Amino acid sequence: MAYVKPGNPKLIVDLNKLRHNIEYVKRMCAKDGVQIAGVIKGCTGLFPCVEQFERAGVQFIGSSRLEHLAELKEQGVQAPLLMVRIPMISEAEDVVRICEYSLNSELATLKTLNKHARTQGKIHNVILMADLGDLREGWWDKEEMTDVAEIVENELENLHLAGVGVNVGCYGSVLATTEKLQELVDVAEKIEARIGRELEIISGGATSSLMRIMDGNLPERINNLRVGEGILLAYDLPTLYGYDYQNMHQDVFTLRAEVIEVKDKPSHPVGEIGFDAFGHRVQYEDRGIRKRALLGLGKVDYGDPAELLPRMQGIQILGASSDHTILDIQALADQGKEIMVGDVLEFDLNYATMVYLTNSGNIDKVFI
């Protein structure tokens, strides 16, 4: 018989709060004539989460991972699926089979998509990506991009050129300013002049472009944004950029982890110091004897312990190995708050810890 875990650690996902966030962002965007792709890679495409996006009626459901989208297709998701990581040639056949839309930046890949679309008797929709300075995907040379748009339009008969898009912020930390996004509209209009018709979709980026909607200075023709973080966590816009996001829930996800040891110990390791479990030389601060707690989960589950956000004040995360997390709880003890073995502590997530935790087979996912 398979081992059934008693329940900790677990990730609690509040679907009502998620639904609220989706509806809120969707409404905010709709006022500016912008539709959204709900990007679900951050939560590993967890199906109950995706259902909330679908019920809210988003324009597309997108992921960077074809395996997420394949699973959704299998589960019967009806919303058009959008592959947001430009496809590998080796997965082009599956992209056409699984997704209605994909973002693209290479003619060779487009030709392969076209070939498979023909074989499968389909028209696959493509959005061509412009690189406007963030230096991840997209054409830097906009003349070449326009030439390729013309080839897609006139020669690749099983592709439909649905529009253009941009991504900023992910690598180069470039901001989605009005000027940047206007550059995308200019590229779109150059392509439209060349092919002699309007493009349906001008996709102006991800969560960071919501700032333009909140400031009321999104260029008029941008009509799609691809939003993940700004709905799932709603953390970056208020925390990094100081936007008012009070109407959004920042606690859609709650990590619950169980305390497995509580002891007073020295804060500096005792003995000759070599390397930690991951081959790093670590500096340890000597603060004398402190009260510490261990949690029964570790880096394998969430990545970097420094990125876990304890809900309870007075908990300091000291570090972790693969399967243990080490906390300093002396500040709590000083306030007379006792943490005991078997207690469960709660944490908020950021993007990286959400990605790891939703992926971890060690973590029970509970949907409320």
Ligand SMILES: *Cc1c(COP(=O)(O)O)cnc(C)c1O
């Ligand atoms: C991940 C991704 C998004 C969504 O980004 P968020 O910051 O989570 O909103 C949008 N577009 C592309 C191309 C992506 O890779």
